[in-house]
Amino acid sequence: MSAGTRVLVLNAGSSSVKYQLIDMLDGARLAAGLAERVGEPGGRLVHTPRDGARREALRPFEDHAAALEAVAAELAADGLGLDSPELAAIGHRVVHGGRRFTAPTLITDEVLAEVRRLVPVAPLHNPANITGIEVARRLRPDLPQVAVFDTAFHATLPEYAARYAIDRAVADEHRVRRYGFHGTSHQYVSRAAAALLGKEPAEVNVIVLHLGNGASASAVAGGVCVETSMGLTPLEGLVMGTRSGDVDPGVVFHLHRVGGLTIDEIDALLNRRSGLLGLCGDNDMREILRRRGEGDADAALAFDAYVHRLRKYLGAYYAVLGRVDAVVFTAGVGENAAPVREAVCAGLEGLGIVVDTELNAVRSGDPRIVSPAYARVAVAVVPTDEELEIARQAFALVHTAED
Numbered sequence: 081m082s083a084g085t086r087v088l089v090l091n092a093g094s095s096s097v098k099y100q101l102i103d104m105l106d107g108a109r110l111a112a113g114l115a116e117r118v119g120e121p122g123g124r125l126v127h128t129p130r131d132g133a134r135r136e137a138l139r140p141f142e143d144h145a146a147a148l149e150a151v152a153a154e155l156a157a158d159g160l161g162l163d164s165p166e167l168a169a170i171g172h173r174v175v176h177g178g179r180r181f182t183a184p185t186l187i188t189d190e191v192l193a194e195v196r197r198l199v200p201v202a203p204l205h206n207p208a209n210i211t212g213i214e215v216a217r218r219l220r221p222d223l224p225q226v227a228v229f230d231t232a233f234h235a236t237l238p239e240y241a242a243r244y245a246i247d248r249a250v251a252d253e254h255r256v257r258r259y260g261f262h263g264t265s266h267q268y269v270s271r272a273a274a275a276l277l278g279k280e281p282a283e284v285n286v287i288v289l290h291l292g293n294g295a296s297a298s299a300v301a302g303g304v305c306v307e308t309s310m311g312l313t314p315l316e317g318l319v320m321g322t323r324s325g326d327v328d329p330g331v332v333f334h335l336h337r338v339g340g341l342t343i344d345e346i347d348a349l350l351n352r353r354s355g356l357l358g359l360c361g362d363n364d365m366r367e368i369l370r371r372r373g374e375g376d377a378d379a380a381l382a383f384d385a386y387v388h389r390l391r392k393y394l395g396a397y398y399a400v401l402g403r404v405d406a407v408v409f410t411a412g413v414g415e416n417a418a419p420v421r422e423a424v425c426a427g428l429e430g431l432g433i434v435v436d437t438e439l440n441a442v443r444s445g446d447p448r449i450v451s452p453a454y455a456r457v458a459v460a461v462v463p464t465d466e467e468l469e470i471a472r473q474a475f476a477l478v479h480t481a482e483d
């Protein structure tokens with residue numbers, strides 16, 4: 081068995097590479113960083129070692145290979161290079177695992193080919209993930225590399241929740257179904273919430289609200305995901321920073337036939353110019369809260385639409401689960417925006433959901449309960465940690481494979 085205890089987590093996006101080197105003995109971040117504007121002008125690498133000062137360098141990256149090589153060089157400069165015997169595995173975030181990948185998977189040529197076959201259902205994400213994997217394998221061909229899929233936690237959705245009510249043959253031919261995303265976060269947060277309640281995941285039903293720039297909700301029954309708000313793509317569901325979430329599909333036909341917009345224009349509209357941004361011109365909740373506080377009507381509308389959608393999902397998932405032990409807020413907005421948490425839970429005492437104003441106002445990086453002790457349902461804030469979850473899953477897989 082490899083003596084290594086460290087896992088390098090790589091999250092390769094379309095123009096960036098995020099990374100963390102984590103020691104699985106104690107979960108310590110030995111280094112973290114971000115290479116951005118890959119393949120664009122103005123490339124930049126920010127590297128923060130645990131035992132040292134943050135280093136920032138402006139430098140162009142021709143492609144992902146150049147960016148990953150620069151990352152490897154930064155790690156080596158701290159004595160944490162990819163050739164270190166302490167490195168046990170590289171864990172890759174892969175957005176779409178389709179129906180095949182429902183668990184962390186050791187990457188082989190065959191696995192990579194299958195991830196490539198899924199590009200048509202994740203055209204924005206899987207290509208960058210694949211490049212990250214290819215480059216990392218080139219740099220360390222002997223090291224186990226593990227893919228951890230954003231869709232995997234949602235593979236347990238019952239068929240009636242995963243299927244759209246459309247012709248089954250057409251849906252199957254084009255692999256159209258609800259896959260869900262942010263799964264690594266929903267998994268991590270739902271388990272951490274159980275721990276916060278002093279219970280095993282199997283003992284509790286939780287609703288997780290992952291509210292970042294992208295946003296999704298999930299209903300997790302006894303540790304098993306039974307419903308989630310994103311679908312074939314990460315566009316369905318909640319109002320997000322720049323994505324519309326749910327719209328009548330007829331809107332697409334109307335904008336095309338009557339509005340004269342092309343399919344690509346509608347795609348860009350719904351994914352990049354909608355959501356909070358489309359409603360008020362800002363997609364950052366901090367700015368929206370500030371403007372709303374100054375009486376700005378557009379910001380107030382955006383906030384109300386965001387909260388209203390969340391409340392509809394909260395009510396729906398309450399009904400899906402039947403009994404709810406915790407409602408858990410996570411990611412940038414969920415962890416930081418007390419007014420959003422308060423508004424989402426307002427007036428739901430009848431469902432056992434109550435927020436304690438004072439507890440909710442406390443700023444902290446720790447998992448915490450913000451509902452009063454008497455409330456039937458715990459309202460919790462749990463900072464998400466997708467990198468740690470990816471590292472854990474990759475490490476566990478490498479060890480099981482070797483045992």
Ligand code: AMP
Nearest residue numbers: 292293363364365366411412413416417
């Ligand atoms: P994420 O995608 O999880 O990094 O979340 C990013 C989003 O979190 C930003 O676009 C902001 O809207 C939101 N956010 C971050 N910090 C705060 C804060 N202190 N208050 C309100 N929203 C915040």
